[in-house]
Amino acid sequence: MASTRCPSPGADVAYEALQQPIAINGCIVPNRIVRTAHATGFALGKVTPRLIAYHEARARGGVGLNFLEIASVHPSSPGPLLAFTDAIIDGYALVADAVHRHGNVVFQQLWHGGSNAAPIGGGPAWAPSTVPEPINGTTPVAMTATMIDDVVAGFADAARRCHVGGLDGVELHAAHGYLAGQFLSPLTNRRTDDYGGTLENRTLFLRRCLAAIRAAVGHDYPVGVRLSGSEGVEGGIQPDEASATASLLERCGLIDFCNVSLGSYYAFSKFIGAMHEPLGYELATSTPVTAAVSVPTIVTGRIMDLHDADQLVRNGVADLVSMVRANIADPDIVTKSFAGERDRVRPCISCNQGCVGGLFGPTRSIGCAVNPEAGFEHLGVEQFPVAALARRILVVGGGIAGMEAAYTAARRGHHVVLADAGPRLGGVVVLARRAPHREDLGAIADWLADELHRLGVEVRLDAAIGVDDVAGFDAVIVATGGEPRRDGRQRFRPASVVAGIGLAHVVTPLDVLANRTPPSSHALVFDDFGHVVAVSVAEHLLGRGSAVTLVTSLPSIAHELGPSLQREPYQARLGSHRGFTALTRQQLVAVTDDHVRVRGLDDGIEQDVAADLVVVDTGVEPRRALYDSLVRAGVDVHLAGDALAARDLQHAIASGRAVGRLV
Numbered sequence: 001m002a003s004t005r006c007p008s009p010g011a012d013v014a015y016e017a018l019q020q021p022i023a024i025n026g027c028i029v030p031n032r033i034v035r036t037a038h039a040t041g042f043a044l045g046k047v048t049p050r051l052i053a054y055h056e057a058r059a060r061g062g063v064g065l066n067f068l069e070i071a072s073v074h075p076s077s078p079g080p081l082l083a084f085t086d087a088i089i090d091g092y093a094l095v096a097d098a099v100h101r102h103g104n105v106v107f108q109q110l111w112h113g114g115s116n117a118a119p120i121g122g123g124p125a126w127a128p129s130t131v132p133e134p135i136n137g138t139t140p141v142a143m144t145a146t147m148i149d150d151v152v153a154g155f156a157d158a159a160r161r162c163h164v165g166g167l168d169g170v171e172l173h174a175a176h177g178y179l180a181g182q183f184l185s186p187l188t189n190r191r192t193d194d195y196g197g198t199l200e201n202r203t204l205f206l207r208r209c210l211a212a213i214r215a216a217v218g219h220d221y222p223v224g225v226r227l228s229g230s231e232g233v234e235g236g237i238q239p240d241e242a243s244a245t246a247s248l249l250e251r252c253g254l255i256d257f258c259n260v261s262l263g264s265y266y267a268f269s270k271f272i273g274a275m276h277e278p279l280g281y282e283l284a285t286s287t288p289v290t291a292a293v294s295v296p297t298i299v300t301g302r303i304m305d306l307h308d309a310d311q312l313v314r315n316g317v318a319d320l321v322s323m324v325r326a327n328i329a330d331p332d333i334v335t336k337s338f339a340g341e342r343d344r345v346r347p348c349i350s351c352n353q354g355c356v357g358g359l360f361g362p363t364r365s366i367g368c369a370v371n372p373e374a375g376f377e378h379l380g381v382e383q384f385p386v387a388a389l390a391r392r393i394l395v396v397g398g399g400i401a402g403m404e405a406a407y408t409a410a411r412r413g414h415h416v417v418l419a420d421a422g423p424r425l426g427g428v429v430v431l432a433r434r435a436p437h438r439e440d441l442g443a444i445a446d447w448l449a450d451e452l453h454r455l456g457v458e459v460r461l462d463a464a465i466g467v468d469d470v471a472g473f474d475a476v477i478v479a480t481g482g483e484p485r486r487d488g489r490q491r492f493r494p495a496s497v498v499a500g501i502g503l504a505h506v507v508t509p510l511d512v513l514a515n516r517t518p519p520s521s522h523a524l525v526f527d528d529f530g531h532v533v534a535v536s537v538a539e540h541l542l543g544r545g546s547a548v549t550l551v552t553s554l555p556s557i558a559h560e561l562g563p564s565l566q567r568e569p570y571q572a573r574l575g576s577h578r579g580f581t582a583l584t585r586q587q588l589v590a591v592t593d594d595h596v597r598v599r600g601l602d603d604g605i606e607q608d609v610a611a612d613l614v615v616v617d618t619g620v621e622p623r624r625a626l627y628d629s630l631v632r633a634g635v636d637v638h639l640a641g642d643a644l645a646a647r648d649l650q651h652a653i654a655s656g657r658a659v660g661r662l663v
Contacts (some may be wrong), residue, residue, distance in 0.1 A: 005641040007295050009044060013340060017313040017456045021064075022320065024296050025222040025256035027168050029105050029320070031064035032313050033306070033334050035300055036226070036259060036322040037109035037171070038272075039069050041081035041358070041365025042337070042375070047091025053378035055106070056098040058327050064104055065320065067534040068095065070111035070173060072163075074154035076126045076147075077117035077179070082510030083110065083158035086644025092165025092240050100166075107169040107222065108162045110155055110213075114142040114179030115188070116265060126151070128183045129190035130204070135356035148195070148205060156212035159223070169222030169256075172209055176271060177229060180206045184227075184245060187266070203245055210254040224257035224295075224607075225249060229285035232267025239285050241316030243292035250293045259298040259322075260286035272325070273302050275350040276569050278435035280308065283317065290318050298322055304348055328355050328368045343450065346370055347443040352564035354650050360563035369650040370444050372657045384411040385661065391474035393663055394419065396465045399427020401652040402479030403448040408660025409477075410455040417473070418452065419460040425449045427481055427641075431513035435536035436543055437573075441649075467629045475636040475663045478627040479656065480621035482642035484508035490618055491528045492553050492601055493587045500591035506614045509537040517545045520546045520613035526588055527552040527617050530559030531648070534617045535570045538580070540613075547579035549609050551586045551598055583609070588616070638662060 018032045030446045035058055042051040044614040055066055071088070072079035074550045082088060092108070099106040107206060115127035116135070122169050125133065126147055127140035143151075159170045173506040174180035182188040183205040189196050193205050206225070213223050227246060242260070249255045262282040263270030273281050282301025290297035300322035303309050309321040326333055330349035336344050347370070354367035354374065368374035373383050390413050395406040398420030406418040426445040432443035444445070452459060472475050486508065488498035507517050524544045527534030535558045538548045550557055557574065595608045628635040640659045641652040 004179070015310045018306060018310045018321075019338060021113045022296055024169065024224070025223045026220055027105060029060070029064045030103055031334065032320045033063050033309065034065040034320045034322040035067060035324050035327050036261070036298065036300055037067040037069050037173070038324050039080060039359055039366070039604075040375070041080075041363065043069060043260050045078075045080070045082045046088060047081070048097050050375075050378040052095045052098050053076040054375065055095060056102070057377045059099040059102040059104040059106070062104075062333040062338065063325065063327060066099055066104060066106045066266070067171065068106065068108045068167075071108050071158060073110050073112055073158040073428055074151050075121075076151070077111070077113040078120050079111055079113065079117070081108075083161055084154055086161060089161050089165040092162060092167050092189050093164065096166035096168070098305060107171055107224075109171045109173050109226065109422070110158050110162075112151055112179035112570045114177075116178060127179065128188060128195065130188065131188045135268070141639070142191070152205075152208050152212050155209040156216040156265075159213040161217040163217045163221055169224065169615040170213065170217070170412060171224045171226055171259060171629070172206070172213065172259075173226050174206050175226045175261045177231065177266065180209065181237075181264065184241075185231060185237050187231065187233070199244055200248070203248055206245075207249065207252060207254060213344055214254065220254045222242045223254070224259060225255050226244050226259040226261060227289060228264060229260050229262055229282065229289045232262060233264065236264060236266060239288040242285075243291045246289050247292045250295055255295055257296045257298065258289065258293050260289045261566045262286065262302060262434040269568050272356050272565055273350070274352045274564060274566045274569070275310060275440045276566070276573075277302055277350075278490050279304060283312075287317055296320060300324070302350055303346070304350070306342065311636065324525055325350065325355055328374050329364070329371050331374075347447050349440045349443050351441070351649065352441065352566065353648065357563040357566055358604055367650065368442045369648075370653055372654040381530070383657070384408060387412045387414055390414055391663065392466075392472065393475050393477065394416070394473040395477045395479060396420075396642065397427070397479030397481060397641065398422065398425040398461070399479060399481050399641060399652065400445060400448070400649060401643075401656040402427070403445070403452060403642050404653045404656030405477045405479060405660040406456065406457050407448055407451050408657050409663055410452070410457050412660070413663065415454075417458045417460060419463040419465050421462065423461055425452075425459065428510065431510055434513050434540070436539045438532075444653075467626075467627065467633050467635075470630065470635055475638065476630055477638050477640055477659050477663065478624070478630070478643050479640040480623040480626060480643045482622045482646040484510055484617075485621055486616070488588060488616065490553065496587060496589075498590060501588075501591070501616075503591055503614075505518045505593070505612060506591055506616060507575070509533050509615055512537050512540060512615055517613060519544070522547040522549070523613040523615060524549045524551060524609055524611035525615045525617070527554070527557070529560070529617065530554040530557075532558075532561060532566070533544060534562075534615075535574065537615055539570070539574060541613075542574070542577045542580060546613070548577070549581045549583065549611065551583045551588070551596075551609065553585065553587060555584055557582050557584065614658070615626070622646055622658045632642065
């Protein structure tokens with residue numbers, strides 16, 4: 001498929017296939033762009049103002065069909081929305097009104113987690129069989145006939161509440177290894193009764209639930225299913241069985257649409273593929289399923305611009321295309337693209353940092369690395385308020401934070417000059433995008449550069465700025481980044497001094513990506529944080545032909561990348577190289593010309609590791625010399641990005657936006 005960067009204008013600029021309405025059992029969806037159900041952290045058992053504002057922003061932005069995140073149908077599996085009581089109905093009416101006022105449609109995804117959920121009040125999870133759950137290893141109880149009947153009734157009652165509340169349709173979640181999918185899968189369904197064994201038997205629970213839903217809502221209300229085209233693991237559901245299931249459901253008259261996804265908890269990273277996955281990575285397993293039915297179909301999987309979505313509909317791959325993360329990054333992607341302004345769409349880079357990773361972070365809610373407003377729509381904050389007085393603003397530093405600050409200030413009406421000491425914009429992203437599978441990091445830098453040009457921001461490159469250079473400006477934003485630490489001070493042993501840390505072959509990750517290091521036969525990469533920096537550099541070095549030993553102070557390599565669904569893919573790719581070795585829970589002790597001595601943090605055992613190149617990631621110190629000088633000079637000066645606090649891309653953009661709104 002095409003890259004995430006928008007293609008040059010061409011004959012498809014109107015996206016004619018996408019702009020065609022489509023009927024799903026009488027419900028008219030005004031265009032072919034969908035946002036399939038995904039967790040937000042905004043629902044607190046009920047529909048909240050924050051959830052409504054989030055969905056309304058995307059409906060206002062032109063998404064034809066919006067799905068609310070999973071709604072639990074039974075107390076044995078509570079979820080973000082509790083659809084097993086009538087208390088949910090009033091909230092449904094509010095979110096339906098919010099979406100409908102923009103002429104668009106909203107469905108609810110109905111869900112039971114099976115072995116992946118814990119009943120209210122405690123007790124074991126309910127599942128088809130006593131197969132341990134793959135994430136936490138807990139063993140569920142095998143459902144009795146009475147339990148099955150209760151859950152079937154729960155699906156029907158929940159669907160009725162959706163109908164009464166004014167939602168436009170429902171979808172039964174039978175993908176991703178939840179209860180209905182557990183009945184479908186030979187991995188998790190070991191039953192010997194009518195619900196197990198043959199494919200027809202394994203679909204019985206799903207067919208009963210859909211039939212009960214249909215009886216509860218009537219024949220003129222859209223009812224559909226979400227299936228995994230593949231569970232992504234040996235012995236699990238594969239496209240042939242998924243296709244046969246979809247075909248059977250259609251022949252039985254049980255579904256009005258079919259939404260196809262990928263993965264289960266046996267292949268968690270396949271749910272929402274990060275930038276290491278190719279664009280459209282799910283299509284190989286979803287296309288056989290969509291081809292097996294005649295009802296309207298939905299596909300997803302890193303489809304990032306309307307050009308690619310239009311081609312999928314035009315070519316008959318599916319009738320509708322889901323673009324969830326792209327709509328988080330820019331909720332107006334549809335209206336902008338339909339209006340011929342696709343170059344104005346802020347690109348999703350599939351980093352999974354804010355959207356997926358945020359669910360596992362301190363806030364337990366989604367955000368977006370490239371869109372600071374995502375998740376905060378309910379606050380009603382104008383992101384680019386027109387300045388009461390146009391000022392002359394100097395931004396020092398052309399990295400992502402500085403670019404976002406300049407962009408924001410310019411959109412507010414200020415006269416902005418952006419100066420950088422280097423030869424091009426982008427800061428560390430210029431180097432980071434060189435690492436394997438990290439190319440799409442550059443999309444946001446390229447987009448911001450284009451927007452600065454469009455907004456008339458004066459960009460000065462190869463321009464070192466001192467105190468004397470700020471005369472004539474009303475305010476200065478310092479976004480000078482940070483300096484990789486080279487002192488060897490380590491996170492878990494800050495008092496330890498590493499002998500030999502100043503040797504010439506001890507370098508930083510940026511030195512490697514900037515090609516400032518000679519070829520090495522065996523490199524040692526020390527990772528003190530477990531983020532993407534060290535593992536991407538290790539992969540880069542392996543690609544250059546070096547053997548690599550990754551030494552980390554954490555319990556596993558890429559330890560902190562689990563929430564963004566990148567840890568296991570990194571571990572798999574690195575482990576596939578014959579020259580790769582990993583040592584966990586270690587500290588650096590000493591560096592010599594040809595080896596590094598490391599010590600176990602837990603057992604204290606020391607060992608020597610051969611290395612003619614040592615790459616150390618022990619953090620970044622903010623560069624604040626210019627800022628401190630300007631403060632002493634009494635200049636109106638502000639910080640952004642790593643100069644404010646050495647963190648990550650999401651912080652860089654958010655801090656740039658914040659300071660651009662402040663000046």
